[in-house]
Amino acid sequence: IFPALFELVARGKLEVPIIGMARRGWQLSDLVARAKASIQENGQYDEATFEKFSGLLRYVDGDYQDEATFASLKSALGDARHALHYLAIPPSMFAPVVGLLGKTGVAEGARLVVEKPFGRDLESARELNHTIHSIFGENRLFRIDHYLGKSAVQNLLAFRFGNIFFEPIWNSHYIESVQVTLSEDFGVEGRGKFYEEVGAIRDVIQNHALQIVSYLAMEPPVGTYPEALRDEQVKVLRMIRSIRPDDAVRGQVRDYRSEPGVDPDSQVETFAALRLHLDSWRWEGVPFLIRAGKDLPISAAEIFVRFKRPPLSHDVAGLGNHIRLRLSPEVEIALATNVNDESRSGLVQRELVAETLDLHSQTNPYARLLGDALVGDQTLFTREDGVEEAWRIVDDLLAEPPPVIRYEAGTWGPGEASRLAALHGGWHDPTAETD
Numbered sequence: 001i002f003p004a005l006f007e008l009v010a011r012g013k014l015e016v017p018i019i020g021m022a023r024r025g026w027q028l029s030d031l032v033a034r035a036k037a038s039i040q041e042n043g044q045y046d047e048a049t050f051e052k053f054s055g056l057l058r059y060v061d062g063d064y065q066d067e068a069t070f071a072s073l074k075s076a077l078g079d080a081r082h083a084l085h086y087l088a089i090p091p092s093m094f095a096p097v098v099g100l101l102g103k104t105g106v107a108e109g110a111r112l113v114v115e116k117p118f119g120r121d122l123e124s125a126r127e128l129n130h131t132i133h134s135i136f137g138e139n140r141l142f143r144i145d146h147y148l149g150k151s152a153v154q155n156l157l158a159f160r161f162g163n164i165f166f167e168p169i170w171n172s173h174y175i176e177s178v179q180v181t182l183s184e185d186f187g188v189e190g191r192g193k194f195y196e197e198v199g200a201i202r203d204v205i206q207n208h209a210l211q212i213v214s215y216l217a218m219e220p221p222v223g224t225y226p227e228a229l230r231d232e233q234v235k236v237l238r239m240i241r242s243i244r245p246d247d248a249v250r251g252q253v254r255d256y257r258s259e260p261g262v263d264p265d266s267q268v269e270t271f272a273a274l275r276l277h278l279d280s281w282r283w284e285g286v287p288f289l290i291r292a293g294k295d296l297p298i299s300a301a302e303i304f305v306r307f308k309r310p311p312l313s314h315d316v317a318g319l320g321n322h323i324r325l326r327l328s329p330e331v332e333i334a335l336a337t338n339v340n341d342e343s344r345s346g347l348v349q350r351e352l353v354a355e356t357l358d359l360h361s362q363t364n365p366y367a368r369l370l371g372d373a374l375v376g377d378q379t380l381f382t383r384e385d386g387v388e389e390a391w392r393i394v395d396d397l398l399a400e401p402p403p404v405i406r407y408e409a410g411t412w413g414p415g416e417a418s419r420l421a422a423l424h425g426g427w428h429d430p431t432a433e434t435d
Helices: 002-010 028-041 047-054 067-077 091-103 122-133 151-161 164-169 192-196 199-217 228-239 365-374 384-399 415-424
Strands: 018-022 057-061 084-087 111-115 141-144 175-183 248-253 271-276 288-293 300-307 322-328 331-341 346-357 404-407
Touching (some): 067 091, 084 091, 122 384, 141 365, 151 199, 175 415, 199 228, 199 300
Antiparallel strands (some): 271 288, 300 322, 322 331
């Protein structure tokens, strides 16, 4: 959060006080030191900008469940009329903090930013929505998912709707399958206790992966009214059937149970592969295959759209084409085409790389989202019905999950995951260096 706020200050987008509140026994100088260390670790530090940034910092120390703490916060806010409250706290604290924000009058005219996970399942998400809505209306609630603030993810919309030549073939007549891979080459890194409460489905699939699917499968937003984009996203989520056990494979990396804070008999998944079915005219019969996991060969976010093979013509057996969209660590758009290779006596496939972007020059996604929240723009934040639909999709799977299958670190998860993609050309594994 500190690097994001620092970037907003550097860009002249943030000139109001930044109030930190915690139960640490700190003074303001401690908050300034913590912020400075965080910004320096992120590689953004600039002395002149930090002097301006630190001049905006304020600090309130106290217990989140003590009404007096919120009275101190109200005093620190002074005559602020549209405060933005960011709950960077454990989800179990959301309800009591929101209640005290309302009871002490601090919520009046304010907006609320809530981190994921927003609930643990459909029922808890509904309960949390009800609790927050008793104080903050939906128009003042910002459920933040940093993935939606990434420039690479926003490029999906440009790819879909900024290139007219893709629209005629972006449907079940031409597309055989769509794959989304969100892989990490590291494990839980000492966060075993946290991960025991989450798992790959809650941590990545229910939010990041389904958001990407909504961008890939949505219809063009109609008009320029504020909710146009989110309306189309929710329509896609409503089309996705609830996941059945035979459309899912859960895996657990072999060393996971030796992590501190992890149950020796843990059944929490560090890998999940799912096959989604969309009931729509455009996507009928096209599986969306998504997988996410830890301790996989590389860290990458990649979309792989496999087209149907062309018919035989003049004894030339056409190979299937594909589009590959790499979202991270670099941004790359590639189109696989078939060309004749006389040395191989037939067609070979070559990728035409359309674009490669350097992510390091892109806006910090949290900076983009917090900047939007400060001015009340909810476009890139998840809406109540969208959150609940996403939980509905995975809810049955969470209630009765298939058993976890162990896999070795450095592999693409358990071998059983291959059956989900077997009828559609198999999984495409992202590579560390693209051609």
